[in-house]
Amino acid sequence: MTPEELHQFIMELSLIDFTLGVATALGLISLSKLIFGAVRFVWSNSLRPPKDLAKTYGSWALITGGANGIGQALSFQLASKGLNLIILDRDQAQLETATKMLHEEFGTRVEVRGIAVDLNRLKKDDIIKAIREGIEGLDVGILINNAGVAYMYPTFLHEVTPDVVESLLNVNAGAATWATMAVLPSMMRRKRGAIVNIGSASAHVLDAYPLVSIYGATKAYVEHFSKSTSVEYKRYGIDVQCQAPIFVATKMTRRRKGSLLVPTPKTWSEASVRWIGYDEVCVPYWPHYVLSLMGKFLPSLILNWYFMRLNLHLRDLYSKKVNGASRAEDSKKNP
Numbered sequence: 001m002t003p004e005e006l007h008q009f010i011m012e013l014s015l016i017d018f019t020l021g022v023a024t025a026l027g028l029i030s031l032s033k034l035i036f037g038a039v040r041f042v043w044s045n046s047l048r049p050p051k052d053l054a055k056t057y058g059s060w061a062l063i064t065g066g067a068n069g070i071g072q073a074l075s076f077q078l079a080s081k082g083l084n085l086i087i088l089d090r091d092q093a094q095l096e097t098a099t100k101m102l103h104e105e106f107g108t109r110v111e112v113r114g115i116a117v118d119l120n121r122l123k124k125d126d127i128i129k130a131i132r133e134g135i136e137g138l139d140v141g142i143l144i145n146n147a148g149v150a151y152m153y154p155t156f157l158h159e160v161t162p163d164v165v166e167s168l169l170n171v172n173a174g175a176a177t178w179a180t181m182a183v184l185p186s187m188m189r190r191k192r193g194a195i196v197n198i199g200s201a202s203a204h205v206l207d208a209y210p211l212v213s214i215y216g217a218t219k220a221y222v223e224h225f226s227k228s229t230s231v232e233y234k235r236y237g238i239d240v241q242c243q244a245p246i247f248v249a250t251k252m253t254r255r256r257k258g259s260l261l262v263p264t265p266k267t268w269s270e271a272s273v274r275w276i277g278y279d280e281v282c283v284p285y286w287p288h289y290v291l292s293l294m295g296k297f298l299p300s301l302i303l304n305w306y307f308m309r310l311n312l313h314l315r316d317l318y319s320k321k322v323n324g325a326s327r328a329e330d331s332k333k334n335p
């Protein structure tokens with residue numbers, strides 16, 4: 001068809017033909033997006049081969065908050081892939097227990113070192129210094145910024161104590177930044193590295209997380225920080241990624257038993273390590289992946305209404321429990 005013929009054809013199209021044409025084109029685009037999404041889902045959640053982490057990035061991994069919960073499960077996963085570990089956590093006794101458990105499981109195949117640092121109390125250059133001293137001379141190829149704190153239960157902003165606000169900012173946002181700054185120079189020298197920041201679906205999927213506002217905001221920081229540093233450091237061979245879990249059964253969520261939608265840290269971390277080195281932002285573990293797609297599809301108005309109601313309910317439930325317990329404690333002390 002010549003350009004003149006095409007012009008003539010367009011001029012002669014009726015409104016009905018035009019509307020049908022546009023509708024068909026939009027339908028085809030939606031269908032191909034759906035097919036592409038389904039193929040991507042299957043590929044990235046099960047068929048895509050995980051990276052050989054030690055070979056691609058280096059033989060040591062540093063995990064913050066690695067003595068408990070998701071961090072501990074990740075350290076077992078990474079050890080099973082042949083990586084040596086540096087675990088950073090705030091409590092020396094918990095670090096020793098975690099190290100013992102790793103040695104019982106992997107024997108001398110895996111070296112484990114600990115860095116005892118309270119990421120809330122130590123500040124900026126002191127965190128950088130403690131980490132640099134702890135990793136000196138080691139080929140640290142992977143950093144997992146996992147340490148995190150949350151609210152005891154959902155609360156209005158004016159009810160949160162300044163200490164809790166400070167610890168959320170220091171541990172969730174600050175520590176991830178300082179730890180990243182601590183490892184970057186050695187990764188840049190080696191021209192390889194992976195930095196995995198544990199974000200949250202509360203920021204990745206939701207537009208608002210009412211009554212848990214500072215937690216959600218720190219996780220939004222983590223995600224944006226990851227996206228920007230991913231672009232900045234690609235040229236140095238460093239892959240930065242933000243992983244966004246929904247709920248995982250840890251002490252943070254006060255759940256011990258796992259389920260399909262709230263997996264154990266072990267189940268979640270098996271999925272997590274398969275994603276390292278791929279997408280900038282991802283939702284590992286396929287049921288979470290499906291839920292996050294559904295969440296992104298729903299209008300914010302509905303999600304905001306639902307989470308406000310849910311968190312108000314949890315606030316009332318837990319505040320009654322906590323206040324009841326403290327009243328009982330007071331009456332024991334002053335009968």
Ligand SMILES: NC(=O)c1ccc[n+]([C@@H]2O[C@H](COP(=O)([O-])OP(=O)(O)OC[C@H]3O[C@@H](n4cnc5c(N)ncnc54)[C@H](OP(=O)(O)O)[C@@H]3O)[C@@H](O)[C@H]2O)c1
Binds near residue numbers: 245
């Ligand atoms: N569990 C979930 O449903 C969920 C969902 C989305 C995102 N996440 C994120 O996943 C990460 C891990 O959470 P988790 O569920 O495994 O929580 P967790 O069981 O409470 O573990 C958090 C770890 O971070 C350590 N940590 C906390 N404050 C620290 C500090 N000031 N200095 C050094 N270490 C500190 C904790 O040490 P202690 O044991 O001494 O407290 C613990 O080892 C967090 O970033 C969290 O926000 C979790």
